[in-house]
Amino acid sequence: MRELEIIKKLLEMYNKTPRHDEGYILGSMTTRPDNLAVYAYNLFIHTNAGDTRIFPTLEHFRREIIDFMSKLYGECTGFVTSGGTESNIVALYVAREKTGKKLVVAPRTVHHSIIWAAHLLGMKIVFTSVTDNHVVDIHDLRSIVEEKREDIAAIVITAGTTEWGSIDPVREVADIARQNNIYLHVDAAYGGLFIPALYEKGYIDTDLKFYSGVSSISVDFHKNGLSPIPSGIILFRDNKLLSYARRELPYTLGKYQYGLLGTRPGGSIAAIWAVIKKYGVQGYSEIAIRCMRTAQHLYDRLARIQDIIVWKPVLPIVVFKSRRMPTEKLLEELVKQGYYVYRAPSVDGLRIVVMPHVTNEHIDRFVNTLSEILGEKTE
Ligand SMILES: Cc1ncc(COP(=O)(O)O)c(C=O)c1O
Incomplete structure (x- = not known):
């Protein structure tokens, strides 16, 4: 095929591919990356x-990214x-290497990748129960830790769960980890870039920090950070912990590499550097508040539909379900109308993640479509 023909075909396929700014992608934790980040x-x-000996500028970017995360x-x-x-x-690998132990304690709300990680690493998970607010049950965690202390490699909690956006009480769990000398x-x-700002502005009552007792924190910039996929970060409280993630080549x-990949995209590092310079703490705070307000608008509108049960959002994730229409049927009806929302399996419901591309207009159009599917008039 000639290049021109390939380009024509690419554009044809591109035009058949949903774009975030059209406002129909409402469940996936992805968004349109910032143009400057794409440029970088x-x-x-x-x-x-x-190999940052060949590309030392990447190491320069990394240091400045770490300075930002430390802030x-x-x-x-x-x-x-x-x-x-x-x-x-990587976090579970480091915990296993550091402790030589193989037991992970975590609430059921942890992301599936934790279960996958434990499986890959030959580790076993003991699940704690969770409260009605979808956070770790501290009493249950305490008693599991008391009983199994000698075998535990790590406790894992989530700051912004995938299904509910709930935030496990980081400080309290950090106290337990510190008192028992366990990796946390x-x-x-999902929540990492939003939580400090939303806590400061009083939207939520749980903050996220390297409290004494926290060993590592992971944050994705390809979620709310507006950097292209793939852009994640793993943070450790000190160099000693980081050294467990390093291997010789x-x-x-x-001579050394970090993480799971060998060859890894330097573009991601440049892109994250670009967005942190562009937005900074203040810019991410504004994005967080905008998403939160849009989620509250969605909650208010859904609460006015009689057939809908809706749960108040903690972070910008809104869970809802129909009283009458089975969830799978509703999901399919929405897909027919071009909408991509995700499931909330624990209540057999659906959920919308208000990512930075979602506007109030997108929400209004969605709610109107939903009301029509349910045969209700909208206000
Ligand atoms: C809390 C949490 N952790 C981990 C992941 C996995 O992230 P990724 O898809 O970037 O590998 C997700 C994805 O939604 C998530 O919500």
Whole structure:
């Protein structure tokens, strides 16, 4: 095929592909990346973060990214990963290597990648129960820790659960981890960039920091950070912990690599650097508040539909279900109308994640369609 024909075909396929800014992608934790981040990614597309002796500018970016993360959560170190799944695998790997133990304690609300990570690493998970607010039951956690202390490699909690956006009480769990000398990993892939701002402005009552007792935190920039996929970060409280994620590759100039990948995209590091310079703490705070307000608008509108049960959002994730129409049928009806929402399996419901591309107009159009499907008039 000639290049022109390939381009024509590509554009044809592109036109058949949903775009976030059209407002129909309402369940996936993805969004349209910032143009500057795409530019940075493309500029550094030839670089391999698997050897920063050849590409030392990537190391420069990494240091500045870590400075930014340290401003958000307190002194830490770490590296850019391909996303939340890799970060979680690395965190559990580090916990296993550090302790030589194989038991993970976590509430049921942890992301599936934690279960996958434990499986890959030959580790076993003991699940704690969760409260009605979908956070770890602290009493249950305490008693499991008391009983199994000698075998535990790590406790894992989530700051912004995938299904509910609930935030496990990081400080309280950190106290338990510290008192018992247990590794604590906080998966903040989704909530990490929003929580400090929403806490400061009084929207939520749980903050996220490297409290004494927290060993690692993972955050994704390809979720609310507006960087292209793949852009994740794993942070450790000190270099000693970070060193467990390092392995030798003697034939390269850099000699060492971090994380799961060998050759890894330097573009992601440049893109994250670009968005943190562009938005900074203040810019991410504004995005967080905008998403939160849009989620509240969605909640208010859904609450006015008689057939709908809706749960108040903690972070910008709204869970709802129909009283009469089975969830799978409703999901299919929405797909027929071009909408992509996700499931909320624990209540056999649906959920919308208000990502940065979602506007009040998108929400109004969605609610009108939903009302029509349910045969109700909208106000
Ligand atoms: C809390 C949490 N952790 C981890 C992940 C996995 O992230 P990724 O899809 O970037 O690997 C997700 C994805 O939705 C998530 O919500």
